[in-house]
Amino acid sequence: MTNRTRSETSPSLSRRDVLLAGSGAVATGLAGCLGGATNRADPGGSGDGPVVVASFFSFFDFARKIADGTPVEVRNLIPTGLHGHGWEPNASITRDIIEADAFVHVGPDFQPWADRAIQTLKDDNVDTQLVNVREGVELVDLAASLDPEEEGVGDGRGKDPHFWLDPDRAKQSVDNITEGLVELAPEHESTFRENASTYKSEVLEQIDRDYQSIFDAADRDVVQLAAHNAFQYVGARYGVQMRPLVVNLAASGDVKPSDITEAKRVIDENDIEYIGAGVFETRKPAEQLVAETAVEGYYPVTPYAGVREDWVENNWGYEEIAYQINMPTFEVVLGNRPPEEAGYDGWNEEWRNFQ
Structure with a gap:
């Protein structure tokens, strides 16, 4: 493994320098709290806790970090190897959402299948809790380089949905997921909030820097x-x-x-x-x-x-x-x-x- 650092621009090792020291052992060691290799969080308990399903990998990952150390189990609905935007699942995914205790999604107009599933939940009075990660996030206008037929999301559907690529904006989605988990399992509120605070300050802010x-x-x-x-x-x-x-x-x-x-x-x-x-x-x-x-x-x-x-x-x-x-x-x-x-x-x- 290389031990190269960015010493020419920084006198000390950043989080990036440490993570870039290796792709396998280092990543595995730092990610030990992320759960198993099946895209599920380690529930940290008996396995009988609430189940949260997520429509998009980034927010599955945020949710499992926030839920770490609690009985809440977080599952990623997107199969390994597929892109989460533009994928159309079969009906089994809607069943997974119906059977879950909470559904973490990216807000309306982004994933049509998720919108349809949410409408099914509402029509059938299913009590799966909905967690919109985009709530309260300031979106930017669609880029001029976009296909003019693209509609985007948000009011008037003129906004770019990919806000999570900005680590600063991503912090709002961490807060939204945290509030959803607190509502779902209030007895673990202190753990959720501590995990979220740590993730924002030690991970997202460092990525931003x-x-x-x-x-x-x-x-x-x-x-x-x-x-x-x-x-x-x-x-x-x-x-x-x-x-x-x-x-x-x-x-x-x-x-x-x-x-x-x-x-x-x-x-x-x-x-x-x-x-x-x-x-x-x-x-x-x-x-x-x-x-x-x-x-x-x-x-x-x-x-x-x-x-x-x-x-x-x-x-x-x-x-x-x-x-x-x-x-x-x-x-x-x-x-x-x-x-x-x-x-x-x-x-x-x-x-x-x-x-």
Whole structure:
């Protein structure tokens, strides 16, 4: 494992330096409280406690951190290997929600299947508690680069839903989940609130600082992504232009010739050598840009919307994915570090032009 630190910009080891020291043993050790490798939280009790199901990986991960040390069991409804936005499940998922004690969701207009399930709960007077993680979050307007037919979410459906990519905004969703768990299991209120406070201060705020350091150190303020339009909140938070190739809000949709042409222009004008590509999206657009432009390779980015099997095995959550996947890629695509010096030992070999 590499022991490289960011000593040139910081005199002490940050949380990012520690996590980037290794992808396996370190991630597993730090994530020991995250539960088993089946995307379920360790209930910490007899297994007879309340069951909470979540419609999206990021908020499943937040909920299991908040519930750690209580009998509350948290389950992720999104199957391993799938992207949580654009997936359409079968009817068994609605049954899982009906049978659960609480349903953590991302608010209306984001996941149509979740909206339908919520309507079923209301129509049938099912008492599954609903926890809207988006409640009270200030959303930004849809990016100008989006497909004009996209409707977004929020009042007038003109807002970008991907707020959790901003660690500061993500703290509000942690608060919303906490209040939901307190309502569900008030006898464990002190544990929920302590866990939430620790997660916000020791994880989300540190991620925010480390992201800021990456973007502050960059000479370029443009990132080209062969991925869907999910990263506007990163740009808004840290003052960088995120240029997605796929202009849909969900990880779907065709790439038009005009999108490729625009990406080529951005790459040429900004002397871009490396681009980011969505982990759970087709790699064909990235491969095309490598073949047809000066781009030398692509590396992974993800909006924390799904997990791979090896991530589950290593108990990776929002925190580990930030440090092991997104941050090394941003450093490479911004030119802060050569690929050989980014991430954990072997990161470049594992992720360069990944399939």
